[in-house]
Amino acid sequence: MNESKFILELIEKKEELNNKLNEDIKSLLEKHNQKLEQLIQKAEGKTNTTNTDPVQFINEILQYREDHKDNNTDDWRLKDRVKASKLYEKYNEWRLQNNKAEITNTKFGRSINDLLPNKKRTNKGYMYFF
Numbered sequence: 007m008n009e010s011k012f013i014l015e016l017i018e019k020k021e022e023l024n025n026k027l028n029e030d031i032k033s034l035l036e037k038h039n040q041k042l043e044q045l046i047q048k049a050e051g052k053t054n055t056t057n058t059d060p061v062q063f064i065n066e067i068l069q070y071r072e073d074h075k076d077n078n079t080d081d082w083r084l085k086d087r088v089k090a091s092k093l094y095e096k097y098n099e100w101r102l103q104n105n106k107a108e109i110t111n112t113k114f115g116r117s118i119n120d121l122l123p124n125k126k127r128t129n130k131g132y133m134y135f136f
Contacts, residue, residue, distance in 0.1 A: 059106040060117035063097050068121070071136065090115065090125065090132035 070083050082088060082096070094111050101108065124135040
């Protein structure tokens with residue numbers, strides 16, 4: 007009798023493990039499918055890069071430059087070039103004021119690359135040229 011009870015427990019345990027394994031496999035497949043879909047969209051150029059926070063920040067700067075191009079003030083937004091670290095610092099100030107999520111300096115740079123392609127390394131560090 008103990009042997010049959012042991013066999014029933016093994017069968018139940020096997021079913022539990024199979025169910026858990028199936029759930030884990032399903033979860034992994036969903037994650038991989040999402041990642042694959044993101045990669046496909048990126049390859050097709052369908053990712054939404056125009057609505058990111060760094061892009062919004064740069065668009066606001068570009069609009070500010072356009073609106074104030076005749077001003078002769080010492081505003082950093084009107085300079086011909088801005089140090090990359092300063093731009094990221096200003097982005098973080100803007101981000102905090104606008105309750106936006108934090109991103110790394112690298113992601114920030116990649117996000118704005120299309121809007122500000124004139125980034126060059128100088129003896130003072132990387133600079134964005136407007």
